[in-house]
Every structure is written in C-alpha cells, then in structure tokens.
Amino acid sequence: MTSATSELCTFASAHEFGSRFIRFGETELDIGMRVLRQGSRVLELGSRAFDLLATLALASGRVVHKDELIDSVWPDTIVDENALHVHLSTIRKVIGQDSKLIVTVPRRGYQLIASPSTPVPAANFEDDSQRTLRTAMMPMRSALLGRETAIDVICALMRDTRVLTLVGPGGIGKTSIALEIAHRTSGSNEDDVHFVDVSDQRSLGEVLLAFGAIGPVAREDGEPDLDTTAAMLTRIRGLIVIDNAEHVADPVAQLLERACHSANPPRFLVTSRQPLRIPAETVYRVTPLAVSGEATEPCDANGSPSPAIALFLRRLAHDGRHRVIDDELMTQAAEICRCLDGIPLAIELAASRAAILGLEPVLNNLADPLPYLDGGYRTACARHKSLLASIKWSFDMLESSEQTVFQRLSVFDGAFDAQAASALASDVRMSPTAVMQCVSELVDHSLLDIHFDGAAVTYRLLTPSKSFGRQRLAEAGELATMVERRADYLRSAARSASAQQAVLSPVSFRS
CATH class of the missing domain: 1.10.10.10 (Winged helix-like DNA-binding domain superfamily/Winged helix DNA-binding domain)
Structure with missing residues (x-):
C-alpha cells in the first residue's frame, strides 16, 4: 500500500463524526473500504486510479495542482505526467456521466465539483446521513496546542455574528483552529457543516465554482452566477467554513454580503490574512503560540512545556528517531521557538530541520531563518512547504x-x-x-x-x-x-x- 493510500485510509477509518463515503453525482466513493459504486453496481478501478480519485474528492472542491496529485499518488517515484493523464482518463471512463464533474483547469490542475444540476434541500438535522456526508468532506484536523482559550472566544463571538473571519499571518494556525471548530460543531449534532477551500481560486467565477460542492452555483446556461450562488447559500442552515480567502477577498466579500441580506443566513467562518471588510463581519486576530519567557524556564509551574515548545517537541518526535528530552534540549527548543516568535508553521519547519541537523545548528542560523525553514509536509500546499513561500504569498499581494x-x-x-x-x-x-x-x-x-x-x-x-x-x-x-x-x-x-x-x-x- 502506498503512503498516499495509507493516509487516505487512515483519514476514513479514524474519522470520528462522519461516514467514510463521499458522493458526487451518482457516484459513491467509500475510502475506508476502497470501493467505488454507482447505485448497487460496484465499479472496477485500479489502485493508483482510486488513490487519484480519492485525493481529488478529499480536496473538497478546490483545484488540485498536477504536482500535488503526482506527489500524493506516487510519493517516492518519478513518473511522467502522462501517467496522470492516463489514470484520469481511466477514471472518467469508469464513472461515465459523472466524468463531467472532474474539471480540467488549464495550467493549474484538476477539480472535482458537485453537479450544478443537483438540488440543494434545506438543511434537515434529522437526516444524519446528509450531515455526516458533508462532514466527511472536511479535511482531517490535528490536535491543537495552546488554542483552547482562543476557540472558546471564537465560539462565543460566532453566537452573535454571521461572518467571523480568523485573520493572521501565514502559518499562524488559522485553518487548524477553523477545522477544530468545524469538527466540534459537526459533532454536536446541532449544525450542518460545509468546508470550502478557495486557496486555488483566482476569480469570482472560480470562487463560485468552489461552492459547487455545496449546491447549484450556475444559471440555466451553465455559467457560474453570483446571485444564484448567494441564493443557494441562504437555504443552508448551519456553518460554512471558507478557507484561505485572502487573495480572493473581494469575490468572497461580494458573495457573503449578498448571502447575509437574507432574513436567516447561515453562519460563515472564514480564514484569511486580511479581513473581508463587510458590515456583517467580526474579525478575530489569531496570535502566535505562547513561548516561555526565559530560555532557562521552558516549562510552566506544573512542569509542562509551553504550547510553542510542545509543538516543536511533537514535530521533532515525528521523524521516528528517539531523543532524550533533557534540560539542554528543552533550553534550545525554547530559544528556537522564541526566535521564531511562536509561529506554528515556522516552529514545525524548524523542528523538521532540527531532526536532521540537530538543534544547535538550527539555532545558530536563525538570525536569517528563511533558508533553513523549508521541507514542509508533502501534502501541504506550496506556500506552506517553506516559510519563504508563505511570506512571499502575502508580499506579492x-x-x-x-x-x-x-x-x-x-x-x-x-x-x-x-x-x-x-x-x-x-x-x-x-x-x-x-x-x-x-x-x-x-x-x-x-x-x-x-x-x-x-x-x-x-x-x-x-x-x-x-x-x-x-x-x-x-x-x-x-x-x-x-x-x-x-x-x-x-x-x-x-x-x-x-x-x-x-x-x-x-x-x-x-x-
């Protein structure tokens, strides 16, 4: 089994709140059992093609770059791009009429969207199969450190606002917090939850298409339409998470402004590096993780490391090499976290580098940290694979x-x-x-x-x-x-x- 397959299966089997099924059109994808169906008919699909389709499905409607698909399905193999085209062609042939839901975005990648003709019923909280289906499309969340107070404040704010935007620099943890809130909300059996990632969208039309996983976004002529999409959103009762909106703040603002004009719109939780600037919006600025005040005191009064240091140690341990957590290591970890201002992405990248070079060489080079902070998760988006890419993303805007x-x-x-x-x-x-x-x-x-x-x-x-x-x-x-x-x-x-x-x-x- 490939590492990509293992990751996908782990996601499905460990999912706490939703089913293991993802449905698009008439096709049903069971990731845990690795089965593809249309109605009662089981469709035959090879292992690589199944991994490819599952990767597209788990992207929750965002455009997946071809390099990301290749890295996910062939993580340790150099393959020609033709292999990707061949497997996509196989998938389209197998799923038949639903193949139109796999969209080729020129020069960018591929997108799996919901059928524009699929009607969206008003949310029915008694229909648990629909609620868990949408929950299953949310990305997997990881255990958060040092964010309980922030989550409590955000949840309190959400009770009094229709649009709450988590704002902060790249890598500060906005998406992680939003996912935690979304999973807790979905697990409460009180709300329908939808997740829309707009990180790969560039225009109003592309943003509207990203909402195709929720419901109809097109006019009768098939063109994505702002009013149609806004009207569709007003029929949803629950929480809609919109992730990575900073570069499309204007289109997202236009859409949410119209949706909020209805008498009872859904709640929106948005992550962005800048506010949307609409009347219905409340902004919560996400701050860095707490770091101990003194390098000689990396732990609190109870002997527990600060959230920043705990994150560093957790990421350091993930490289599979045993390390003795002694006073010297804790002191160096505290200094690294303080030099990086408690930014979660920077801390994780530094820990990944320290797993290979050791802590002292990393610490000695943090006066100019950017060349040393790369090598993020293979499945992460490009701007989260290095700190330089993350900052440049904001700078270029x-x-x-x-x-x-x-x-x-x-x-x-x-x-x-x-x-x-x-x-x-x-x-x-x-x-x-x-x-x-x-x-x-x-x-x-x-x-x-x-x-x-x-x-x-x-x-x-x-x-x-x-x-x-x-x-x-x-x-x-x-x-x-x-x-x-x-x-x-x-x-x-x-x-x-x-x-x-x-x-x-x-x-x-x-x-």
Missing part, C-alpha cells in the same frame, strides 16, 4: 508602494512608532501620510504586528517577515542605505529625547 514601505521598515530590530515609520520610509516620492496609509495596509494584510499600550501605538515585524524584507532590500542594493537612515533617525531621536529631558529636569539653586 501588496501594491508596489506597500512593498517598498514593508522592505524599509524591516531594518528596525524591534518595535517602532508612527513617527519612526514615517521618518524612515518616506522620501521625495512618498509623503509621510502615504507611508502611514501603507502601514495601515500592512497591518491589514497581517504583515505588520500592531500593539496598543494605552494611547501609545507601536508596530513590529515578526522575525521571519523582517528577514524577508531585509533580503529584498539587499537584492535591490538598498540595505546599507536604509540601515544608515535608521541609525541617523535613532541618533536624532536620542538627541531630541535628551534635550527634552534637560528642559523638564528641575533646576538646582545654591545659596
């Missing part, structure tokens, strides 16, 4: 002026205020006002962390983002210039502070 400001602010080592940002990033082409507009967008895109202390507001780039910005400055030949500009500003600020202190100091008089 910025306007050129915002990219410039981001790069310039990366030379700050710690927190800075609006005055410092304006002084450093403004020039003859960009006024201080324009700089602060860019700063606002960087905060909105989760590339700049904001901190409030009473009336004071400061900003900070997380360590990986700072490393990326400085790398871009160096490539543009501007790093030395910006470092010197920062030094000039800090000297000037120090002189001003000293002069101000002299004015405020009391004058001594002698008799």
Whole structure:
C-alpha cells in the first residue's frame, strides 16, 4: 500500500463524526473500504486510479495542482505526467456521466465539483446521513496546542455574528483552529457543516465554482452566477467554513454580503490574512503560540512545556528517531521557538530541520531563518512547504508602494512608532501620510504586528517577515542605505529625547 493510500485510509477509518463515503453525482466513493459504486453496481478501478480519485474528492472542491496529485499518488517515484493523464482518463471512463464533474483547469490542475444540476434541500438535522456526508468532506484536523482559550472566544463571538473571519499571518494556525471548530460543531449534532477551500481560486467565477460542492452555483446556461450562488447559500442552515480567502477577498466579500441580506443566513467562518471588510463581519486576530519567557524556564509551574515548545517537541518526535528530552534540549527548543516568535508553521519547519541537523545548528542560523525553514509536509500546499513561500504569498499581494514601505521598515530590530515609520520610509516620492496609509495596509494584510499600550501605538515585524524584507532590500542594493537612515533617525531621536529631558529636569539653586 502506498503512503498516499495509507493516509487516505487512515483519514476514513479514524474519522470520528462522519461516514467514510463521499458522493458526487451518482457516484459513491467509500475510502475506508476502497470501493467505488454507482447505485448497487460496484465499479472496477485500479489502485493508483482510486488513490487519484480519492485525493481529488478529499480536496473538497478546490483545484488540485498536477504536482500535488503526482506527489500524493506516487510519493517516492518519478513518473511522467502522462501517467496522470492516463489514470484520469481511466477514471472518467469508469464513472461515465459523472466524468463531467472532474474539471480540467488549464495550467493549474484538476477539480472535482458537485453537479450544478443537483438540488440543494434545506438543511434537515434529522437526516444524519446528509450531515455526516458533508462532514466527511472536511479535511482531517490535528490536535491543537495552546488554542483552547482562543476557540472558546471564537465560539462565543460566532453566537452573535454571521461572518467571523480568523485573520493572521501565514502559518499562524488559522485553518487548524477553523477545522477544530468545524469538527466540534459537526459533532454536536446541532449544525450542518460545509468546508470550502478557495486557496486555488483566482476569480469570482472560480470562487463560485468552489461552492459547487455545496449546491447549484450556475444559471440555466451553465455559467457560474453570483446571485444564484448567494441564493443557494441562504437555504443552508448551519456553518460554512471558507478557507484561505485572502487573495480572493473581494469575490468572497461580494458573495457573503449578498448571502447575509437574507432574513436567516447561515453562519460563515472564514480564514484569511486580511479581513473581508463587510458590515456583517467580526474579525478575530489569531496570535502566535505562547513561548516561555526565559530560555532557562521552558516549562510552566506544573512542569509542562509551553504550547510553542510542545509543538516543536511533537514535530521533532515525528521523524521516528528517539531523543532524550533533557534540560539542554528543552533550553534550545525554547530559544528556537522564541526566535521564531511562536509561529506554528515556522516552529514545525524548524523542528523538521532540527531532526536532521540537530538543534544547535538550527539555532545558530536563525538570525536569517528563511533558508533553513523549508521541507514542509508533502501534502501541504506550496506556500506552506517553506516559510519563504508563505511570506512571499502575502508580499506579492501588496501594491508596489506597500512593498517598498514593508522592505524599509524591516531594518528596525524591534518595535517602532508612527513617527519612526514615517521618518524612515518616506522620501521625495512618498509623503509621510502615504507611508502611514501603507502601514495601515500592512497591518491589514497581517504583515505588520500592531500593539496598543494605552494611547501609545507601536508596530513590529515578526522575525521571519523582517528577514524577508531585509533580503529584498539587499537584492535591490538598498540595505546599507536604509540601515544608515535608521541609525541617523535613532541618533536624532536620542538627541531630541535628551534635550527634552534637560528642559523638564528641575533646576538646582545654591545659596
């Protein structure tokens, strides 16, 4: 059995809340039993073709890149792309009329969608087979660490809002939290739950097609339609999770805005690196995992490691090599997690690298962490396989002026205020006002962390983002210039502070 097959079977057999069946059109896929049916008829399909179809089905309507399909079905083998085409052709031939539900997306990959002609009934909570069917289409979730308080707060917020958006930088754990909430909701027997991944969509039409796994999204002429999709969503009672929406925030916002105009719309839980900015939305900003305050105290008063360190140790143990968890290892793990600002993706990637190189070499190179933080899960999307790809995904969505400001602010080592940002990033082409507009967008895109202390507001780039910005400055030949500009500003600020202190100091008089 291939590792891909094993993973798929594990997903099905370990699924706690839903059935092991995924239905599309007239075809029923039983992943656990590795059986394909249409009605009472069992369809014959080879092992590789079955793995391929199961991978498409478990993608929950998103476009799966051909490289991801090849990696999943042939994980340890170099195969020609023709093998993929041959197996897809076999699948289409076997499933007959339902083959139209496997869509080829030019230059991107393949998508399995629900039939646009399939009617969507109003949710019926007594029909457990329908509820568990949709639950089975949700991705598998992993055990979370240090997120119980956040989940409690989010669930409380969801009771009073129709659209709740989990916002935060790439790799912070938004999808993991959303999946945990979705599985808990589905397990409560109170709600119908749907999961829609829009990570591979690029346009309004593609976003609408992604909702085809839930119900009809097309007009009579077969074209995906915003009003048709919004009307379909208003007939659903339950929770709809929309994952990875940052790059299609406008189309998703349009769709949800229309759906929320109905008298009793469903609840939406969205993950995105930026808010949707619609009236019905409540935003919850996901923060990094807690890291112990001191490198010499990696555990709490009860002797348990902090969530960040616990995640590092769990990922380190997954490489299959035994390690003695002694004080030295715990101290190094704590320092690595602190250097990476408690970002879950960065911690997992660092642990994966430490499993091969050891902790000390990884720790010694975290001043510039990006070259060392790659090698994510084979089945992860491209932007979650390395920290560089994750940050670049957000950076590429910025306007050129915002990219410039981001790069310039990366030379700050710690927190800075609006005055410092304006002084450093403004020039003859960009006024201080324009700089602060860019700063606002960087905060909105989760590339700049904001901190409030009473009336004071400061900003900070997380360590990986700072490393990326400085790398871009160096490539543009501007790093030395910006470092010197920062030094000039800090000297000037120090002189001003000293002069101000002299004015405020009391004058001594002698008799």
